Amino acid sequence: xxxxxxxxxVSESRVRLxxxxxxxxxxxxxxxxxxxxxxxxxxxxGAKEFxxxxxxxxxxxxxxxxxxxxxxxxxxxxxxxNIETIEGIAKANHPLxxxxxxxxxxxxxxxxxxxxxxxKALLDKTPTPTEEEVKEALAGNLCxxxxxxxxxxxxxxxxxxxxxx
Amino acid sequence: xxxxxxxxxxxxxxxxxxxEGKYRVGLDIPTITFNKIxxxxxxxxxxxxxxxxxxxxxxxxxxxxxxxxxxxxxxxARAKIxxxxxxxxxxxxxxxxxxxxxxxxxxxxxxNGSYFGPEWVCPELAGWGLKPIHPVLAEEAWxxxxxxxxxxxxDSEEIANEALRLIEVEWExxxxxxxxxxxxxxxxxxLRPGTDTNIIVHPADKRGFIEKGDVEKGFREADKIIExxxxxxxxxxxxxxxxxxxVRWRGENLEMWVHEQHPYHxxxxxxxxxxxxxNKITVHTVYQGGSYGGRGNPAxxxxxxxxxxxxxLARRTGRPVKFLYSRNEYFYGESGxxxxxxxxxxxxxxxxxxxxxxxxxxxxxxxxPSIDHFIDNTRIxxxxxEGLTVDVSKAPAWWCRCEQLPNCLCLTLVFDHVAAxxxxxxxxxxxxxxxxxGHDMAYLSKYKREHGFPDRDSLKECIEAGKKAxxxxxxxxxxGTKRLPNGRMHGIAFTWNHNWDDVRGTGSAAVMIENDGxxxxxxxxxxxxxxxxxxxxQIVADELGMRYEDINIKPxxxxxxxxxxxxxxxxxxxxxxxxxxxAARKARAMLLELAxxxxxxxxxxxxxxxxxxxxxKAAPEKAKTIKEVVAKAMPMFNSCVxxxxxxxxxxxxxxxxxxxxxxxxxxxxxxxQAHFIEVEVDTETGEVxxxxxxxxxxxxxxxxPETVEGQMYGGTYMGLGRALTEEMVWDEQTGxxxxxxxxxxxxxxxxxxxxxxxIIKETGMGHxxxxxxxxxxxxxxxxxxxxxxxxYNAIGKWIEEYPITPDRxxxxxxxx
Numbered sequence: 001x002x003x004x005x006x007x008x009x010v011s012e013s014r015v016r017l018x019x020x021x022x023x024x025x026x027x028x029x030x031x032x033x034x035x036x037x038x039x040x041x042x043x044x045x046g047a048k049e050f051x052x053x054x055x056x057x058x059x060x061x062x063x064x065x066x067x068x069x070x071x072x073x074x075x076x077x078x079x080x081x082n083i084e085t086i087e088g089i090a091k092a093n094h095p096l097x098x099x100x101x102x103x104x105x106x107x108x109x110x111x112x113x114x115x116x117x118x119x120k121a122l123l124d125k126t127p128t129p130t131e132e133e134v135k136e137a138l139a140g141n142l143c144x145x146x147x148x149x150x151x152x153x154x155x156x157x158x159x160x161x162x163x164x165x
Numbered sequence: 166x167x168x169x170x171x172x173x174x175x176x177x178x179x180x181x182x183x184x185e186g187k188y189r190v191g192l193d194i195p196t197i198t199f200n201k202i203x204x205x206x207x208x209x210x211x212x213x214x215x216x217x218x219x220x221x222x223x224x225x226x227x228x229x230x231x232x233x234x235x236x237x238x239x240x241x242a243r244a245k246i247x248x249x250x251x252x253x254x255x256x257x258x259x260x261x262x263x264x265x266x267x268x269x270x271x272x273x274x275x276x277n278g279s280y281f282g283p284e285w286v287c288p289e290l291a292g293w294g295l296k297p298i299h300p301v302l303a304e305e306a307w308x309x310x311x312x313x314x315x316x317x318x319x320d321s322e323e324i325a326n327e328a329l330r331l332i333e334v335e336w337e338x339x340x341x342x343x344x345x346x347x348x349x350x351x352x353x354x355x356l357r358p359g360t361d362t363n364i365i366v367h368p369a370d371k372r373g374f375i376e377k378g379d380v381e382k383g384f385r386e387a388d389k390i391i392e393x394x395x396x397x398x399x400x401x402x403x404x405x406x407x408x409x410x411x412v413r414w415r416g417e418n419l420e421m422w423v424h425e426q427h428p429y430h431x432x433x434x435x436x437x438x439x440x441x442x443x444n445k446i447t448v449h450t451v452y453q454g455g456s457y458g459g460r461g462n463p464a465x466x467x468x469x470x471x472x473x474x475x476x477x478l479a480r481r482t483g484r485p486v487k488f489l490y491s492r493n494e495y496f497y498g499e500s501g502x503x504x505x506x507x508x509x510x511x512x513x514x515x516x517x518x519x520x521x522x523x524x525x526x527x528x529x530x531x532x533x534p535s536i537d538h539f540i541d542n543t544r545i546x547x548x549x550x551e552g553l554t555v556d557v558s559k560a561p562a563w564w565c566r567c568e569q570l571p572n573c574l575c576l577t578l579v580f581d582h583v584a585a586x587x588x589x590x591x592x593x594x595x596x597x598x599x600x601x602x603g604h605d606m607a608y609l610s611k612y613k614r615e616h617g618f619p620d621r622d623s624l625k626e627c628i629e630a631g632k633k634a635x636x637x638x639x640x641x642x643x644x645g646t647k648r649l650p651n652g653r654m655h656g657i658a659f660t661w662n663h664n665w666d667d668v669r670g671t672g673s674a675a676v677m678i679e680n681d682g683x684x685x686x687x688x689x690x691x692x693x694x695x696x697x698x699x700x701x702x703q704i705v706a707d708e709l710g711m712r713y714e715d716i717n718i719k720p721x722x723x724x725x726x727x728x729x730x731x732x733x734x735x736x737x738x739x740x741x742x743x744x745x746x747x748a749a750r751k752a753r754a755m756l757l758e759l760a761x762x763x764x765x766x767x768x769x770x771x772x773x774x775x776x777x778x779x780x781x782k783a784a785p786e787k788a789k790t791i792k793e794v795v796a797k798a799m800p801m802f803n804s805c806v807x808x809x810x811x812x813x814x815x816x817x818x819x820x821x822x823x824x825x826x827x828x829x830x831x832x833x834x835x836x837x838q839a840h841f842i843e844v845e846v847d848t849e850t851g852e853v854x855x856x857x858x859x860x861x862x863x864x865x866x867x868x869x870p871e872t873v874e875g876q877m878y879g880g881t882y883m884g885l886g887r888a889l890t891e892e893m894v895w896d897e898q899t900g901x902x903x904x905x906x907x908x909x910x911x912x913x914x915x916x917x918x919x920x921x922x923x924i925i926k927e928t929g930m931g932h933x934x935x936x937x938x939x940x941x942x943x944x945x946x947x948x949x950x951x952x953x954x955x956x957y958n959a960i961g962k963w964i965e966e967y968p969i970t971p972d973r974x975x976x977x978x979x980x981x
């Protein structure tokens with residue numbers, strides 16, 4: 001029997017990720033994207049694989065305060081980074097979630113977590129955005145179902161609710 | 166079988182179903198007071214799961230020991246595998262199975278092409294299925310990007326991909342042709358072995374030919390004959406979640422998680438292919454990231470083929486297998502409106518159309534007789550449509566939200582060309598020809614009165630509302646005459662149609678009163694985002710007299726035997742609304758019967774339900790909670806402490822019938838829709854800027870108004886993308902699709918278009934429950950064609966080819 005061909009050794013590094021306030025230490029291969037690690041290794045399936053090339057925003061997470069595309073980010077570069085995902089935002093009962101439900105900001109729902117994450121990053125930085133600022137912040141998120149008119153309504157309401165506590 | 170014979174047979178079937186109460190004709194008059202039905206602010210059932218990232222999609226599921234499967238894609242437009250060496254892939258660590266095209270298990274095995282066995286699909290499906298001529302693992306590619314040749318299962322997706330890279334293939338490239346008119350010319354390569362033509366469907370075939378009246382007579386009676394041509398280039402679904410299937414064998418039992426619109430059909434087909442009894446197959450359907458028809462072509466490798474190959478790999482390896490397509494591989498088809506149409510229209514000077522003749526040349530498979538909407542909606546007496554379908558070196562065209570695109574393109578262009586040629590207001594031309602199957606509005610009024618419908622003029626109401634919203638009377642102008650202060654040309658346009666669909670679909674479901682007094686709707690249903698479940702729960706709540714919050718649906722599993730009509734054809738609500746309502750009514754009767762035993766000396770008909778209580782109508786203070794009443798009504802209980810009672814569970818099956826003309830269905834189209842658009846055209850750059858859209862849809866009755874609006878504006882975004890930017894572009898030299906990604910296949914983003922105003926009309930004239938009609942496909946199908954007349958109104962030139970890209974605008978202006 002023919003000997004199994006050897007694959008080139010895969011370089012793997014240990015990284016420490018702080019995801020939604022919890023620390024994870026794991027080995028990641030050099031070519032793994034952050035989206036893969038979150039979705040497949042940590043089971044945080046809210047960050048979706050949609051366009052696969054940084055066009056759609058469905059894989060958005062917040063890293064050290066900034067919204068980033070996790071499909072375009074290598075996990076190996078995220079050592080000691082603070083990462084916030086949709087799961088953390090939902091767990092914290094952020095008013096965006098209820099506002100999104102109220103205004104029907106989802107249809108098939110596959111892109112919705114990416115929108116909520118991007119909107120959360122906006123509100124962290126700009127607690128009382130204008131409608132135009134909301135639209136601009138979300139302009140990089142694609143929704144094939146075309147829920148676009150609803151998002152600004154939801155985000156502005158969430159901002160109001162946040163302010164009023 | 167001749168069409169008339171079939172019609173007669175179909176009429177008999179309708180009559181029988183009508184007699185059995187499983188098919189209804191006439192207004193559906195509500196028997197209940199609406200509490201949630203039609204109300205705004207009802208909490209969306211899937212909302213929290215989707216907003217919080219907790220909704221699970223097929224691609225999210227992982228099973229212990231799961232392998233990942235990937236398939237080879239053809240790099241050539243047309244090529245044959247001469248030799249394939251898989252040895253390096255087979256010995257790659259982590260590779261668990263390789264199945265080649267010449268493997269005895271798949272060699273010479275065809276995909277089963279249709280829902281109806283190894284034949285062409287039944288004529289009622291208008292040729293939307295494929296002949297089972299394609300192997301499950303082909304040796305020859307007939308389009309670039311075709312899945313074929315070899316499939317690999319490995320420990321990870323990466324290893325599977327690496328294995329594919331290690332496979333050496335020697336290809337024999339063959340001549341190809343991309344354009345359907347080119348494919349008809351002498352000397353064009355013949356793509357299908359064993360034939361001498363690229364024609365798949367010929368007008369002589371009954372699917373390709375429809376004639377009503379006598380068009381030659383109609384042309385003789387006309388004051389004016391208008392002839393023109395239009396071409397629609399390829400676009401496609403581009404749904405959010407790339408395709409996948411997950412399968413696992415439990416001994417002889419096969420378990421599948423599918424991302425498909427028609428899971429029941431998936432079960433039928435895989436059973437047939439594997440010769441596996443249907444009762445050994447379990448199908449799960451979790452949330453689905455969009456479909457728009459793209460996850461619904463049973464004859465394509467990307468549907469039935471991937472299910473079969475995943476099952477074979479899983480059986481070989483004894484492990485669960487998830488078969489994945491990537492984003493670029495999701496470009497495995499086109500919309501079924503890849504067409505060239507030659508129009509000839511006869512009209513009187515006042516806008517009365519006397520004849521319409523269409524000659525369609527479709528590419529790859531779909532053949533929609535695009536005269537249907539003239540039959541359904543107009544009094545035009547003479548209609549003729551010849552449809553030719555031609556093979557080209559492209560993936561099969563298929564439903565794409567929706568198959569009515571050719572109809573809408575043709576209806577819009579005919580009406581707007583007539584208005585333009587005669588210098589008439591297009592809204593007046595529409596009203597002058599509105600009708601049904603050659604009859605005028607008096608005929609429809611008579612029908613409405615005889616069948617209990619309110620006699621309202623739906624089109625007139627839609628037009629009035631839309632004109633007001635867009636300011637039509639002050640804005641409509643002669644073509645090419647209004648330059649704006651910003652230098653752009655202003656354009657405004659209108660189109661119309663019937664509001665489909667309320668006449669087809671079949672489904673089943675059960676309503677169960679759980680032991681705690683809450684209610685479950687049991688029936689598999691593939692979610693593609695149109696929020697039907699909220700509507701079903703609203704209906705069940707109101708029919709039972711219970712609280713909406715106490716109703717839930719169990720849609721993720723096919724095993725319990727009930728399956729609601731698939732999310733197709735805009736007929737979720739018109740078919741399934743009846744299903745869940747009937748099941749709720751039966752369950753209510755059972756519940757009251759059981760309750761009457763708990764109230765001494767009270768009959769079931771003397772009881773009523775409100776919220777979580779059952780009470781005596783004559784003495785409302787005499788009440789019991791539903792929970793008390795069903796305390797012992799349970800499907801199982803492991804105890805001898807007390808006697809149990811049978812569960813309160815009732816199921817129903819209902820059919821809205823086949824899609825067809827009123828003469829067979831008994832249901833003429835009564836609800837209409839009207840759409841208005843305003844654009845600005847930059848004559849220097851060719852850019853078309855959409856500044857305002859108004860959608861007016863007469864949905865009969867809006868059970869969930871926010872959901873209806875979501876389909877209207879959401880579909881409009883899709884429609885605008887199709888009209889202006891969405892086009893699949895092939896390299897003419899190589900036949901390679903150049904934009905297999907969402908960077909270069911562009912659809913709408915949040916900032917691309919001006920505001921969309923949605924106006925719901927509720928005339929109560931739908932054939933669905935409570936007088937409802939459909940909404941899911943209306944705007945994405947109607948809006949694309951509307952940009953043609955809008956740009957014409959702006960620049961005074963027709964753009965013959967869609968989408969209307971800047972280069973085509975400049976060409977029409979003589980600048981390119």
